[in-house]
Amino acid sequence: MMRSSCARVAAAAVGLLLVAGCSSGSSSKSPDRVADTATAPATGVSGGGGGPESAPPTAAVAPIGWTPCTGGFQCGTLQVPLDHAKPDGPKIRIAVMRKPATGGNRIGSLVLNPGGPGGSGLDFAQYAATRYPAELRKRFDIVGFDPRGVGRSTAIGCLADNAMDAFTQLDATPDTPAEEQAWIDGEKAYGRACTDRSGDLLGHVSTVDAARDMDLLRAALGDPKLYYLGASYGTFLGATYAELYPQRVGRLVLDGAMDPSQSAMAANKVQGGGFETALAAFLDDCVGGGSCSLGATREAGLAKIRGLLQQLDARPLPGDTTRRVTESIATTGILSPLYSKDQWPDLRRALDAALRGDGQRLLDLNDQYYERGADGRYSNLMSANAAVNCLDSPPAATTREDVERDLPEYVAASPTFGRNLAWAGLACASWPVPPTGKPHPIRAEGAAPILVVGTTRDPATPYSWAQSLAGQLASGTLLTYDGDGHTAFGRGSDCVDRAVVDYLTQSTVPPKGKTCR
Template sequence: MQALTGAVLATALLLSGCSGAGDVKKSPGASGTPAPGAPPAALPMPEAAEIDWKACEGSQFECGTLTVPVDYADPGGDRTKIALIRKKATGPDRIGSLVVNPGGPGGSGVDFARYAASQFPRTVRDRYDIVGFDPRGVGHSTPVKCLSDDAMDEYTQLDQTPDDGSEVSALVTGATAFGKACQAETGPLVAHVSTVDAARDMDQIREALGDAKLYYFGASYGTFLGATYAELFPANVGRFVLDGAVDPSLSAATANRLQAGGFETALNAYADNCVAGGSCFLGPTREAVLARIQALLAELDAKPLPGDGTRDVNEAIATTGILSPLYSRDQWPQLTRALQAALRGDGDLLLDLNDQYYERSSDGHYANLMYANAAVNCLDLPPAATTPDQVRAQVPEFEQTSPTFGRALAWAGLTCGTWPVPATGRPHEIHAPGAAPILVVGTTRDPATPYAWSQALAAQLDSGTLLTYDGDGHTAYLRGSTCIDTAVDAYLLTGTAPPDGKTCN
């Protein structure tokens, strides 16, 4: 789940199987009357094309492509490519395919599958084919395209906390140009990269893999993708792990504000840790630490530090550089070094952290993460605000929730507020009646997907079970808690969920 450039989330391609109306069938998992705001009643689903598997990355991986309709309302129309990767189960008692998604939206499931194929426990890899795919618009699939690298550099430096009319105008102009560029460079696909579209793609993938049920691990935004699939195809749900959940019932404005609060909670935890170590370089108390960080951001707003010769380290760059390492407690030492350097007048480390967040390589090239992120978010929910006056009205509540980040995340709502393609989704609860047990995992001090969101999704899902990690960082599985990992592994291997409400340290 990414922040700043999209509504919520703040952290990665040929022959059609459909030859006309006579070959169209209705998915067996989609039926019933949708809830208010839910996706429309199931569209006829085309027969899935075959996946064109070929050896890649050596003999242990296969790479493939699947073609799917750009618009499921027109299954015989234009097609788009979905990129996949698979590492087959290594043991004799194969359960099926475990499809994985790392979140974003915009994160590469292909890259995440490479990670999962080496880092998920051997017991899981023995019994599942690990399958990753880049959702439509992302990475190795047909991607959303927007700005040139130089233009993206300028966009990421826009003042997200405008102080006067000229700065407001620059922010609105920049956000508007960003959306128009995405529409112009991507073409018709930009209107069909919603989470509902991606969930329908997942059912095409399931069918092409030959699996009666979809087994799925989704992190961060990937939980929303998984929950949406369960809503559309409840009868096709196998074992679902949704780690670091998104609450689908929230408006964009509320989700942005609560996410700002999640990052504030994580920054508080970082401050407490610094103070507890004795002689914290930022101050002797949490309040002093936060005040010093906020003062640094204000100083950079007034007078940026020199950067790489092309970019200065202004408040916008520094804010992203601070947010980025809050995703994981393991990255707190990087944040410490970056803040220490900035206080000495050296902004290079904050700039590096900013570039990690935006997936900007050392040669200045941006991956399409943030382009896909905005395109998906702006379709999934109506915008948080469409005018500067609406943002100004929201700022006090945002700042109350998050004194450090609230103002910036309030103004970030204009990305979707100026988006040229109307939203197709609405906030709504997801119940997925008839789905098999779904395991929702939440972390109490998660910065990007606040714990209350996991509680909410688990309560909404008719078959939801909540597993809690009392800890820091974004998501919980494979973060160092044996209790969490054991419970998730047991569920994936046996289908038995832990007791609802179980808490781990």
Template sequence: MVRVKRLRGIGAVLAGALLLAGCSDAGSAKGSKDAAGPSKSGSGPADLVPMPAAGSISWSRCDDSSFECGTLSVPIDYGSTSGPKIKIALIRQKATGPDRIGALVVNPGGPGGSGIDFARYAASAFPKSVLQRYDIVGFDPRGVGESAPVRCLTDSQMDTYTQLDPTPDDPAEEQALVTGFTDFGKGCEAMSSQLLGHVSTAEAARDMDQIRSALGEPKLNYVGASYGTFLGATYAELFPGKVGRFVLDGAVDPSQPAVTANRLQGGGFETALDAYVDDCVAGGSCFLGATRDEALTRIRTLLADLDAHPLPGDGKRSVNEAIATTGVLSPLYSRDQWPDLTVALKAAFRGDGLPLLELNDVYYERGSDGHYANLMYANAAVNCLDGPAAASSPDQVKTQVDEFQQTSPTFGRALAWAGLSCGEWPITPSGKPHEIHAPGAAPILVVGTTRDPATPYAWAQALAQQLDSGHLLTYDGDGHTAYLRGSACIDTAVDTYLLTGQTPPDGKTCN
């Protein structure tokens, strides 16, 4: 699946780019008995060993005087809690008013998104009423950002990797893609061997409970977006008795196998692209064409042409089909970024690929100096550990392509081939798809957007139905996630829940 950095709004998203890991498979790493009481019912993880007592967080002022920074030591392996530890990096802004409710832990998704960066965003974007009554706490999950980051490739190797042909046309191109995926995994193993087998979502959820305990909170209050909904649901499965107020926005369906999730996400992006071109056509004199079909055909033709004839980019990298596809996908996450897509497509039709390349670089978190953040490395490591690959061979992909293309004529073929990204992963997956019920958990608010490109609305419906205490709130709109996206109706419902615990009426839909 795909993601793009977007700290302007909640919901940096789900999984690796077209040449990275497919959707997270609802990892259920083997669990541990914990004083918080991990669930033994349903399909939840098994109880094996006691959880350790949480350590302490030593807070000190960050550069910004309104934030405190700290670290918390946690076991690398919860099955061997006396073994090596890593430090989880945290950030906190204390509640600004009286009548404090507690700490509100936030996660932006990914996997691989920085919770530290997101907490800084939340402290400026969340309403005053929430900031007055909650400490805002963010953390970089294990393997991410400042928390023992996973590394896999050099920057120049990553440049090459992002340009691999995502739609191979012959055996040589197929082999090049397989080799690229294999070398990526080998690089992760060589550069991050100690942690690579211990970055599952279940282990990150256990880290969250260590954080909860270290903060002195009896319950965990949480806002998670996109993949962060899977992290939150996994926590609820492990520790249902410790669930406080949980907002899961842009939800993932943990029961979907990777191949199904990737195909459905392709459909989500196709829906978002349809909405973009419909908006262009409705405005009159659309540069793409007079109808939806004309507009889509022009975009698809551009991507196909770039497979053989790349455009100039930044002088060092050209813009081929891989770069352009990522550049088109990236701004579909938010309606606010549709104008960026228009600028980039118009430039490409003039023979200038640089704006598409810049959108690609935002997606991959590649800086102007050519350095990549670790987001995509963590993304692949988590996804490939959380569940079986969508495909294990080119022949298997070929049996899937037609169905992918039926669901997503524009992106389906590339997403089908992306299913190979975990096929040669050096670490055996520790999880598998399964429903999450979390019996005994307090009411959980699941938020879904009807035209969400990255986490299709049906996933929010599914998660809300699976969770014994799930309540669905619907945003009839465009873009990935709904909270703080401009809908006063959604924001009021979420804020009311966070402040009072009252869920919206069943079936509530906002525009």
């Protein structure tokens, strides 16, 4: 099921994003998806604490006590206020790690966020420290942090692992009143579990809160301005930082951009269209390569996939010893590899097997998306994702009548995934903490030039979002990658990589209309 706007980290990053709750993320590494289950990124500073002129008192920044840790990194903890409006109140911890610059002429710290919300910046930093261009690693300390509510920082907790298994198998495209009620009850139970296990933290994990933490991190690192690279949801975090602290913007790369001006419903529909486009591109690749078991044409492949999902809605396939491969699990298993073209072969094999009656590969892809380990344990990716998204924006729908009214628009935008996205819009309807943000354009007047990167066939953060964000930002410049997959930097385009490196190391902004292929 799609929860929101997250990003998965299969081979690359975490870009969960999906509108109702989130979008993926595995804890590995690059900006590949973490659906960045991504969903509506609308967290405004209004309600979340106001703009720069109304920012709460600045908390004192204690130095980070660095100790050696894995792979030549240094690890430490930053103490920040639970509530930034009460800087002397209770504190929570932010886990941080850095890999010192390897060469001379150091510029400063490059702070990273892989997406989600809910993706681990610690894992992402370890990926970047070996995979990013050598010039960046020579000139910058590579810095990752788990945002509040995430991973090894003070973390949000919700469902126990066995309850999460049951939750992911709920019918996300209910066809009867009983199935509809089961879905609604499941969402309510999820929110109650988060309250029980997370307490006061649940009301203080908005993107505005995380952006204020990031400014304290910047100060603790000793940098007068922020150098930052955010992927997927990380673009929303970076843009929010620029809105709050425009004069402290050094160089910001926002790759796989979200549009902060869109409502949750609008974002969900656009994202559905993005995944539909990615599925069509996958099928074109399959058909063009010959011997595609899904059919001889894109249309034939779409019909076969939709038929499979309809079949699983009525008759799930066997999965592991405790789970069946339902329509919801299969849908997540299909969405997950659409984040990265490198995973299209995995999707072909999974669909081939499912059409022969074996759902195990789709189940594995589902688990990758939800960060469920072989031991049956989940990371807190989805818990954090839901908590952040539900604070950042009002829900896409509040009643089943809203969903039924909007269903035709969702299905028109995405015939394959539209019903799923429509019902996912209820994810925040019964959330125990009211939203503190709302959709609004971000201008960040007075900020230094900001580089926005958009991929033309990005499934999780459609290209139109990058165009919109670059246009909103007073100092925004758009770099276009004409290609497939979620995000563009570090994904094989020398043109994109060169432009990003030149911007970060030399402040060279690409010319207007620059497109890489």
